[in-house]
Amino acid sequence: MATLSLGAASILWAVNKSNDVSAERQLRMTERSIRAVVQELAQQQEMVAIWDDAIVELGKSPMDLTWVDANIGVWLSRTFGQDEVYILNDRNEPINAVIDATRVSNHEFERVREGIGDLVAGIRGISNSLHKDHAVAGAEAPYLITGRAVHDAHLLELLGRPAAVSVMKIVPESDAVPYPHDREFLLVGIRYLDGNFIKQISERNLIEGLRFSVVDNPKNGEISVPIRSDVGDLIGYFVWRPELPGNRLLKAVGPATALAAAIILLLLGVLVRRLKKSMSALERTVLELKASEAQAHHLAFHDVLTGLPNRALFEDRLNHAIARRQDGERIAVMMLDIDRFKHVNDTLGHPAGDSLIRDFAARLSKLVGGDDTITRLGGDEFAIVQVCTAGMEQPEALCERILAMVHEPYDIMGNQIFVGTSIGLVLAPDAGTDRSELLRKADIALYRAKTEGRNCYRIFTPEMGETVTLRRIIEEELRIALATGEGLEVAYQPQIAVGSDVIVGVEALARWRHPTRGYIPPSQFIPVAEQTGLIVQLGEWILRQACLASQRWPDVFVSVNLSPIQFRSCDFADHVISIVRECGVDPRRIELEVTESVLLDEECGTADALRTLRIAGFRIALDDFGTGYSSLGYLHRFEVDKIKIDRSFIQSLGQGTKAAAVIKAIVSLGHAMSLTVTAEGVETEIQKSFLHAAGCNEMQGYLFSKALTQEQFTRLLMHSSSKEIQCYVGGSSAFRAG
Ligand code: C2E
Ligand code: CA
Ligand code: CA
Secondary structure, eight states, rough: HHHHHHHHHHHHHHHHHHHHHHHHHHHHHHHHHHHHHHHHHHHHHHHHHHHHHHHHHHSSSSSOOOHHHHHHHHHHHHOOOOEEEEETTSSEEEEEEETTTTTEOOOHHHHHHHHHHHHHHHHHHHHHHHHHHSSTTTOEEEEEEEOOOOOEEEEEETTTTTEEEEEEEOOOOOOTSSOOOOOOOEEEEEEESSSSHHHHHHHHHHHHHHESSOOOOOTTTEEEEEETTSSSOOOEEEEEEOOHHHHHHHHHHHHHHHHHHHHHHHTTOOOHHHHHHHHHHHHHHHHHHHHHHHEEEEEEEBBTTTOOOOHHHHHHHHHHHHHOOOOOOEEEEEEEEEEEEEHHHHHHHHHHHHHHHHHHHHHHHHHHOOOOOOEEETTEEEEEEEETTTOOOHHHHHHHHHHHHHTTTTEEEEEEEOOOEEEEEEEEEETSSSSHHHHHHHHHHHHHHHHHHSSSEEEEOGGGHHHHEEEEEEHHOOOOOHHHHHSSEEEEEEEETTTTTTTTEEEEEEEEEETEEEEEEEHHHHHHHHHHHHHHHHHHHHHHHHHHHHHHHHHHHEEEEOGGGGGGGTHHHHHHOOOOHHHHHOGGGEEEOOOOOHHHHOOOHHHHHHHHHHHHTTTTEEEEETSSSOOOOGGSSSSSSSSOOOHHHHHTTTTTTHHHHHHHHHHHHHTTTTOOOEEOOOHHHHHHHHHHHHHHHEEEEETTTOOBHHHHHHHHHOOSSSHHHHHHHHTTTTTOOO
C-alpha cells in the first residue's frame, strides 16, 4: 500500500516538474522571437538605407516610383514581410507609403504618425553625436564606416496592436553623393506582432494555439505572458496552451497504475506470484518517473542553445566508450564546424547565427544513432562520438550523410542561407585510445578538410601530423618558384555561351609543377600562399601572364581569380589597373573573380576598390556562389556583373537534393538583377540540358574542356565550333586536375 501511495505521489510530482520545464522553454522561445524581430527589421532596412542610388533617386523630382517600388518600400515589404514601410523627407512628411507590399496614398502615414513620433524625433536628435563616432577623421563629409546606419528600433503599441518599429536614416555609402546633413530621408519599417507573425512563431517554435489578446483572459489550461512596450506600457498578452508532456505521461500511465492496484487488491494473498510481477512493473514506472526528475537536473549538462550534451558530458561519454570498448569495436570521433559561419554572424547578426546553429544541431541529431553522442564544443564547432560494432553503419557513411544533409538551404529569419561543413574524423584504437589525443587528431583532420576545399571529410592519418612541416616546405619552395619563375604556369579553361556552344571566355588558373615533388594542386598551395602573404606576388604574376596571353585571343574575355587577401593592401585597385595598362590590354576584356568574403569584408575600403575597378572597365564575377553566405537579397547592394554558381550545386543535380530548385532560384534572381549567370563544373550532357532550360547564360566544365596550356587553347579557338570543342578535348592531354 505504501508503495502505491509513494508511486502516486511521485507520478504527480514528476508530471508537474516536466510541465514546468516545457512551459518555461516555450516562454523563452517566444520572448526570443519577439526580440529578434526588432533586430531583423533594422537589418533588412540596412540593405537599402546605406546607398548612394537611393539618395539620388529619392531626390529626383518627380520621383521615379517604379524604381522606389522595386528597390525600397514594396521590395522590403514583399521580400521580408514588413507590414508597413514609409519614406519621410527632411520635414518628416511622407513621400512614399506601402502597406502589405502595395503602394498606398501617403496619407496613410497619418494613422501611425503619432505612435512613432517619439522615435522619429529621437533619431533626428541623436544623429549628430552618432556621426561624430563613426566619421572618418579629417574627412569633409562624414560617412559611416561601420556599415551600420543611424537607426532606432523599438517595440511599441500602434493602433492598439503590438508592433516592432524601426526608423533608419538613408545615408550615402560613398563620397560620390554629398552627405545630406540633418536633411536625411527616413525609412520607417513596421511589423505587427499579431496576425501573421504569431502564426510564424507558433509554427517555428511548435507552440500550439498562440494568440494575441488585449485583455488577460487565458482559458482553462492556457497561460499568458504580458507584452510591454519599450517604455513599459502594457500592450497586451500572448496567450497559448503550453505543451504539457507531464499530462501526456499521466494519461499513459494512469490507467495502467489503477489497473495494477485493482489486481493487487483482488488477488492479494492468493496470487502472490502475479502480485510480485505487477509490483515490479509498478516500480519500473516509478523509476521512469524519477528519471524525468533527473532530466530537469540534466539541464546542467546540456548546451542551452541547442539542447545537446555539453563538453563535460561529451568527454565523460567518450571516456566511457573508450573504457568499455570490446575487441573488434572501433570508436569514431568526428569534429566539425560550419563553413563560413562567421559571415552569417557578421552580416545577419547574432540572432541569425544562433538560429543557424540550432537548425544545424537539429539536423545532426536526426542523423546519428541513439547510442552516439553529439556535443557543441562552442561557437559553431561540434563533435560526435560513435561506437561502431560489426555490421553497423561505418563512420565514413555517416560523414557522407552529414555532408549531403547540411547542404540543403536553411531558412534563417526569412533569408535562404547555404552553408557547408568540414569534418575531421579519427578512429580509435587505430589512432590511439587517449581521449585528448583523439580530440587533437580529429582537430588536425578537420583542419585538413578545411584546407582541402571545405565541404568534405578527412580521416586522420599519421602523415597529417607532419602537415605543419609540409606547409613550411611549400612556403619556402613557393618563394623560390616566384623568384625564379620555375615550375609556375597558368592554365586556361574555356567558358561557353549556352545555346551556341561558342567559346566566349577563358578562366586563368594557377598551376605549379614542382621539379621534384611533381604537380601540386592549387587547393594545396593557394591556402599557404594566402596564409603567408605570397598570394599578393603570385596573384600579380598570374594577372600579368593572363593579360599577355589575352592579346592572342582578342575575341574572348579572360577571367582572373583574386584572393580576399590581395584586397587588403590599400592601393590594390590602382595596382591592378596599372598592370593591365602596362600590358596594353583593355580592362573591359578582363573579368575579375571574387568570392563573397571579398564583398562582405568591411575593412580597408574593399567596396571602394571594387567600385574603382568596375569604373575602370573590369567586369566583376562572384565566384563559388552558393557556398558562402549567399543571401540572395544581399546581392542587390553590390556591384557585380556575373554570378558563377558553385560546382557543388551542379554536381548535386539529380541526387534527390534541392539543387535543381536552388539553381533555378539563383538564375531568376540573377536575371532580375541583370546579371550574367554562369554554371561551373558542368560534366554531363544531362547537367548541360538542365542548365540550358534553367536559363544559365554561360557554362564551364570538363564536359567542354579541362584547363589547357596557352598553345592548346589557341589551337582550340582556331578550330572552334560546337562539334570540334568536344572532339578536341576528348583527345587532348590537358593539364592535370583541370
Ligand atoms: P575556382 O576558381 O572555382 O576554379 C574552378 C576549379 O574547378 C578549377 O580547379 C577547375 O579546374 C575546376 N573545374 C573546372 N571544371 C570542372 C569540372 O567539370 N569538374 C570538376 N570537378 N572540377 C572542375 P583548380 O584549378 O584546381 O583550382 C581550384 C581553386 O584554386 C580555384 O577554384 C580557385 O579558388 C583557386 N585558384 C586557382 N588559381 C588561382 C589563382 O590564380 N588565384 C587565386 N587567388 N586562386 C586560384
Ligand atoms: Ca574561379
Ligand atoms: Ca568557382
